[in-house]
Amino acid sequence: MVGPTNYKNSFDVTIPNGSSDSTSDLPAGAHLRATTSGNSVEHLCEHAALPREYTNELSELQSLLVNRAVESKSASRVNCDQLKFSDFEELRKQVERRTGNQLSPNGSIATIPDSSLQVEISRIKMKSEEQSKKYSKEIEQLRSQHESHLNALHQEYETLEQGKYAIAAELDDAQVKIKDYGHEVVHLESTVTAQSQSLSQLQIQQSIDKQQIEEATKTLETKLKDLALLSSQLCEAKSHISQMEAKLRFEETTRRKLHNTIQELKGNIRVFCRMRPLLGPEQMDDPLQLSFTNEDEMELIQNQESANRSKTIIKSYPFSFDKIFKPDATQSEVFEEISQLVQSALDGYPVCIFAYGQTGSGKTFTMEGPEQPDSETVGIIPRAVLQIYSTVKSLKQKGWEYVMEGQFLEIYNDTIHDLLGNGDFNKKHDIKHFPNGKTVVTDLTTVIIDSPEKMTAVMKRAGQNRAVASTHCNDRSSRSHSVFMLKLSGRNEISGETSQGVLNLIDLAGSERLSLSGSTGDRLRETQAINKSLSCLGDVIYSLANREAHVPYRNSKLTFLLQNSLGGNSKTLMFVNISSCNAHFQETLCSLRFATKVNSCHIGVAKRITK
């Protein structure tokens, strides 16, 4: 026996129209109301006076229906079940009709005959079971549909979830980006702020600059006015300068003439005496006794014992020259005195400076300098070249352009050797004089001396050639005459003037007397040759001094070479170099006497060479 079912809640079950079965006793859309307010099946059975077993069956049926309805509801298919319940309601009504009982509106039931009721109940029961099976099947279908629907929903949910994750990831990315953009915005904002500050500073600077530009423009305008004024003044100055330059050129020409006149007044052969200091061990010996009365006069003093040796006789030999250099005279003081002659060579005159004296008296020192010269000790030749360079530079402003050509020769044993050549001393060289006063030595190497370095190279080369030659004979420089010839060709582009000056710088061989030299063999021949050429030089000087008709220039290579220098075309200066040693007294006396003779020569007027 199944007990009555208690329903705590009431609910409506409607059987859907679509699920109505044609064989069903319940009509489609029938509505079964199961009340939960009390024991409704029991109550129904009581009111219908149904036997207890029907009541139980009905209760079970009702409970089955309720369960199905619950299941249906939970499957969200309530509408469908409601239809089925409607069918069931219809079935109940049919039961009532067949049993002849009818539920009154207040729920009372009329009495139903027993046998037919039994049949009916078993039919209903069967029907109910059939229905139950059918519904179970349907419910199963519904459940499976529901499950597949749920699965679909679940899949859809999964898809949506995935979508949600993707969107969340995108959202995260977007948020990161937004964060980055935020930083960027902050950075840009700070940049904008900084740039705004810079801009305002620039604007301030711009206004300052503008102000300065305006001021500068005003200054510029003032300066332009000044410039215009200066330009006109410059034009005036330029025309003044060109007038002055023309005047300068005129004055330069006048200066040359005056300079030449002064040189002529001084005499064309001038003699300077230079006395060298005591050197090394000489300082222990007796010095030469002399007294200097003034800068161009001196007295050589000799203490001589009387024939009977009872007393000492003091002899005095007075000499006067154009200039006397004491032992302490520097190279630059010496050069200062001859620089006017170097200027004459630039002005287009032949100039000849030669050094005469006994061996070791300081001729080479005066002409070239010591073996290792420095700027203080360099001699006349390098100083003359330097002076010519600086003068040529300043003469450029006056329109003069110069070319300097150098030749270097030696006369050894009355033969000419080219000191700037390749050392081939067998070459023959001739001396030629031209009517315009030019002297040319054939086949000599000519070097363009366009820099002081070239001059140094020339001196070095000459020294090397002499050194090679000196392997055959000792003391080559003492035993030969060396002649450095510098030709100075000038041209003035403005005035059209030209000039052809020559500067001959000659270092003569030592003048010791044959008797004192004690030479034999080659040395004797050298000394004889030296003495011959020097004595020829003396003869020429004597002839010139005595104004003889014939001057024996051709007697030696030296005098023939110096013909134009000694014969009146040239400005000539002779250095007589003497030693300070008393031991060299006789040689010094001879040199000074020779120099006095030379100094007494008045050899005419030097001619300027213009072509």
Ligand SMILES: Nc1ncnc2c1ncn2[C@@H]1O[C@H](COP(=O)(O)OP(=O)(O)OP(=O)(O)O)[C@@H](O)[C@H]1O
């Ligand atoms: N004024 C001077 N001051 C210092 N030293 C000098 C002076 N004159 C000459 N000497 C030195 O005396 C020595 C001899 O001089 P130098 O060679 O010039 O004589 P020299 O007359 O040319 O002789 P030589 O005829 O043999 O060529 C050298 O050592 C030189 O440096």
